[in-house]
Amino acid sequence: MVNPNPRDLALQALNNFDQKGLLPRYFLEQSFQKYPGLSGRDKSLCVHITNGVLRWRLRLDWYVEQCLDFPFNKLEARILNILRIALYQILFMDRIPESAAVNEAVKQAKAEGRTHLGRFVNGLLRGVIRKKEGLKPFPEGVGKVKRLSIEYSFPQWIVEKWIRELGEARTISLLKASNEIPKLVIRVNTLKTTRPALIERLVAKGISVSPARFSPIGICIEGLNAPVAELEAFNKGLFVVQGEAAQLCGLLLRPPEGACVLELCAGVGGKATHLAEQVGSQGRILGLDIKRGTLVRLRQTCERLGISWVYPLVADATRPLEKLLKKRFQRILIDSPCSALGVIARHPDIKWARKESHIEELSRLQGQILTRACEVLAPGGSLLYVTCTISREENEGLVESFLEEHPEMYVVDLAGSAPPLVREFVDEEGFFRTWPDVHGLDGFFAAMLAKK
Known part of the structure; x- marks a missing residue:
């Protein structure tokens, strides 16, 4: 099997995302399995270009628009992605020769036998190269939100949301940090x-x-x-x-050795395996998730790590769990589904996969999961609610509304209960928070709740 050019794989990943909504990271993971002969260097280049285009998509589109003599929305989606890939290399990757970026883009444009598209791509890219020092990162005479949206390549709704919740100066700081390539x-x-x-x-x-x-x-x-x-x-x-912020969250619940811990929305097992290390082989972690395929990966991870006391369970955490689990737990972790706005630096496709309407939908889902967790939490037990997002409705706002409906629950101030090395991340309300712009970490939120 002939291995594909990494730029061609990046183009396929971006086209599939636009046409089918398949997240590029999953497409590339499948592609790397399909082409085992692809070199590590080519895989890295493919991922770097794909994420770079996703990270700077709106800014790249603005550069293209400045060089067109026809309306931007008339440009074919496939040709636009070819231009984005080439422009990212020309403007953001010093080690790629400009001529190589242009030549590869022309080849991609000609791939379907349409020679005139190759000429168009060649002309536009060489025009950008000639005047790249004078290119403006945003249009003049537009509103603050649109300017920041284009300059930092973020959807306007996220910019508006963060300005509303955090203020303009902090939003700019967060936009900058969320465009950094994380370690x-x-x-x-x-x-x-x-x-x-x-x-x-x-x-x-x-x-x-x-x-x-x-x-x-x-x-x-x-x-x-x-x-x-x-x-x-x-x-x-x-x-x-596992990101450092997620690792710190794994230290908050502090289950005793030999404990039985329930994790809802366990995913592929990053936090479940961390908890398993803490409780030891005499303990037990029950990892519940609605996706069977995800739990297959959790089991594979446990086998690789040598952990046999994590038990995956396929179930819907928004439905009653008492009959299924037949017991109550002293320790519960909710690794909640969320908008993931705190990990955009790591997964820039999130910017374009998420919509503003998702926030309300997710908040409602999170409330249902918290309620079900509360039903199987033992009196005196602790429940850790974790998200990887920067969104009041999914974080402190959700906790506040949940407590109003559940007077038997209360917030435990993590400033007093968390390990000393984690306490610097605890805010005035007793919540754990990490910020991309303050700490250089993914944006996580955690609240410790307890039952009277």
Whole structure:
């Protein structure tokens, strides 16, 4: 099987996203499995270009629009993605020769036998190169929201939302930080190794690493030219890929050794496996999720890590759980579905996959899950509610409305209950928060609730 050009794979990923809504990260994951002979360098280039286009899409479109002599909306979607890919390389990637970016784009445009499109792409890109120093990052004479939307390449509704909740200066700071390319962070599997030992092992393989700034079990990896899943240490189960903010959240619940913990919306198991390390082999983690395929991946992760006391369960967390579970729990973690606006730096496709209407839908869903969790929480038990978003309706606003309807529940101030190393992230209301612009971490929120 002939391996595809990484730019062609990036184009397919972007086209599939536009046409079918398939998130590019999932398309590329499937493609890399389909083409096992694709080099690590080509995989990295493909991911970098795809995410770069998604990160700067509106700004790239504005550059294209400045060079057109016909209305922007008349441009074919496929040709627009070809131009976006080329312009990202020309304007944001110093190591790619401009001529290479132009030539590859022309080839892509001609692929369907339409020679005139190749000439059009060639002319537009070379025009951009000639005047790129004078290109303006946003149009003049437009409103504040539209200017920020184009300059930082964010949908207007997110810009408006953050200005409303955080103010203009803080929004600009957050937009900038959310466009930074984040470091790859892993969490040490403490059942098999230690952070110093894993660092030594990775360095011996020529990999550039450093201890995470905040998490005591985190390691930052830089300049990796191959997928992390191809590393020997990964396949031996010495670590999992998990952002530092998520690692810190995993330290908040503090289950005792041997405890039985329920996790709702467990996903692929980042937090479930972290909890499993804490409770030890005499404990038990019940990981519930509505998606069977996701729980298959959770089980695979547990097998790789050497964890046999995580039990996946397919169920809907918005439905009553008492008959299904037949017990109450002293510790519950909700890794809540959310708009994920706090991890846009890591997953820039979120900007374009989310709509403003999703916020209300998600808030309603989150409230239902909290209610069901409360029903199976034992008196005196603790419930940790976690999101990876920056959205009042899904975070403190949701907690406030939930408490109004459930007088038997109350907020536990994390300033007093969290481990000392996490307390710097606790705000005046007792909630855990990390911010991309303040801490250089993903934007997470966590609230500890308890039952009287």
